[in-house]
Amino acid sequence: MLKKIDLPVLKANLNENGYAVLPKILSDEICNTLASTYDNSENFRSVINMKRYQFGSGEYKYFKYPLPAIIEELRHQIYPYLAQIANDWMKKLGIQKTFPSQLNELLRLCHENGQNRPTPLILKYETGDWNALHQDLYGTIYFPFQVVLFLTQPNVDYTGGEFVIVENRPRMQSKGIVLQPTKGDAVIFTTNFRPALGGRGYYRTSMRHGVSEVRSGKRINLGIIFHDAA
Secondary structure, three states: OOOOOOHHHHHHHHHHHOEEEEOOOOOHHHHHHHHHHHHOHHHEEEEEEOOOOOOEEOEEEEEOOOOOHHHHHHHHHHHHHHHHHHHHHHHHHOOOOOOOOOHHHHHHHHHHOOOOEOOOEEEEEEOOOEEEEEOOOOOOOOOOEEEEEEOOOEOOOEEEOOEEEEEEOOOOOOEEEEEOOOOOOEEEEEOOEEEEEEOOEEEEEEEEEEEOOEEEEEEEEEEEEOOOEO
């Protein structure tokens, strides 16, 4: 399903920006199939009304195990590429942590630490909906990267609803990044922080993500988070 990822390019983009866009990794047919799962309540363990929790406005649903086959395959295919980069980041920042090369081992660590709930989710935004800046950590065990896949087409299915990343740089003003990927694209981005190179070596710069207000239509996304939740 997933076309071969150019690891050097992916690594360079993540190192430089804290995010990378993978164009058209899903066909329109697969996007439509994934979007249609939203209306099947049997797929999910919980439903979150964002306004109720002051997360923004809109709704998202967490999948339950077993995950749909497409999502399970994507989660396992993408993880090994990112594990290599994650371990490089830990070395640059002097963090004594090593992530396993395969997702099953990361999930085993999660379960040993009481994190047993799956975190892949599907999000629906309609006119006026938005998502506040946040980080998806879910417990003491968390992986440094996550993925959002775009299942609907901007300026066709919806307007507005840009993907927003804010980088909080120490002793500097924050940097805002606005992306508008197309249907079938994926954005890989840091869950928490990235290493930035300064005059005295690498330091942490924190990053959060969210969604700007949808002006019209319906925006549907699939979020793939690799660690499980407590």
